[in-house]
């Protein structure tokens with residue numbers, strides 16, 4: 001066995017730690033990506049009975065982006081079990097209370113509901129800020145690519161770039177600049 | 179009868195107050211006006227001065243791109259498409275460097291007689307400007323009273339939002355629950 005093959009085999013059987021930056025990412029789209037790494041579906045040896053899942057560390061979960069009017073339209077349901085115990089929490093209310101909950105629920109929902117799911121969820125770490133405890137960060141060896149590009153704000157672009165950027169629209173001759 | 183009377187009335191009105199607009203201009207092309215007020219003794223002088231446009235040199239037009247000219251000569255179109263259609267750019271609502279050109283300094287979308295776009299492009303660009311403003315990507319081009327920083331906005335508005343450009347021309351935006359309808 002060559003050295004490269006040996007490393008490949010070692011990497012297949014090892015439990016790697018991945019980091020995922022949730023900044024401006026849709027939690028429901030990124031849950032499908034995170035799920036694959038958590039369950040080990042990206043490995044050639046994957047089998048549902050095979051404990052080959054990896055660990056994923058999600059950072060910046062406070063900065064997630066929902067599409068359109070999802071923040072005020074999407075509701076999360078909970079029932080205490082008592083009569084009249086049903087409650088509906090809007091996505092922005094839930095995010096106010098716990099900024100890690102939306103991404104956690106999205107990943108939980110994206111997986112099939114079996115007994116393994118609770119154990120797979122134990123391998124998911126979510127942090128609302130960029131700050132991660134040192135003992136967790138020292139294990140991380142890989143970064144999962146973001147799905148959506150993080151947009152740049154116009155006031156963060158230097159003024160020279162904005163001024164010299166190629167222009168598409170030309171003002172008519174009798175236009176008064178406002 | 180009523181229509182006839184109305185037509186006659188509008189004709190007479192036009193004859194009295196002649197409001198015909200001449201579209202012939204004598205000023206030099208690609209110049210914009212600037213209104214200057216100056217105080218000279220006891221007189222306030224307000225004059226309209228034509229100044230060269232700041233973006234003439236940076237302007238991109240399909241005529242300048244060689245590849246598009248060849249395509250244009252082969253096919254004959256009665257009405258030429260507007261500059262945005264002929265450029266064929268795939269503009270997203272995050273492309274603030276392009277969208278900020280269609281906007282006044284208070285972030286308001288310019289009307290079609292100034293932008294010179296076709297109806298469809300005007301609608302598309304206008305909606306994308308709204309999307310960029312709602313996502314808080316052009317906060318330096320907003321009215322003075324608006325909450326500039328998206329983090330300081332109210333309730334659901336303080337969280338990051340992204341938009342889907344394919345919904346611009348949809349009559350009705352489908353809801354997630356529509357999948358379960360019969």
Ligand SMILES: [Zn+2]
Nearest residue numbers: 260263296299
């Ligand atoms: Zn057009």
